Amino acid sequence: MEWSKKFLKAMVSAKVRAYVKDYCKRNGLLTLSVFAVVTGCVLGFVLRTYNLSxxxxIYFSFPGELLMRMLKMLILPLITSSLMSGLSAMDTKASGRLGFLTITYYLWTTFIAVIVGIVLVLVIHPGTGTEKDGHHSHSGPVMTSADALLDLIR
Structure with a gap:
């Protein structure tokens, strides 16, 4: 009787291990992403109670900064490749019209962005109230060797 319980326990344990292994193969990235988000949230809430320098x-924000820069680096190639694959699937007349509309849209949005930028500069006057060159009241930040190493990666 004792032998059958051990055998049954080993079989269930083997099935559970096989299920977990299969689940991790299928959903490993999702599982690790959720784990990383939960860990980051918990770490953020815990570290918020401490008075960090x-x-x-800066050291804690470095991995997130790297991730955001990598995502920004991926945006343009992804958009360009998806547009190219979409245009290659269309006939020439439709793709020519779509290209014309895309260029027109780009030019108009750029024009509007420039106008909004100029108006905001005239209204807000950025940079007023800051010190002029040559009138520094304090020295700049001290650069440590750790900062230099992090800047190599950034």
Missing amino acids: TQAK
Whole structure:
């Protein structure tokens, strides 16, 4: 009787291990992403209670900054490749019209962005109230060797 319980326990354990292994193969990236988000949230809430120095905050924000820069690097190639694959699937007349509309849309949105930028500069006057060159009241931030190493990766 004792032998059958051990055998049954080993069989269930083997089935559970096989199920978990198969699940991890199928959904490993999703599982790790959710785990990373939960860990980041918990770490953020815990570290918020401590008074960290500015340098420590910079060190903690470094991985997130790298991730955001990598995502920004991926946006343009993804959009370009998806547009190219979409245009290659269309006939020439439709793709020519779509190209014309795309260029027109790009030019108009750029024109509007320039006008909004000029108006905002005239209204807000950015840079007023800041010190002029040559009138520094304090020295610049001290660069540590850790900052230099992080800047190599950034």
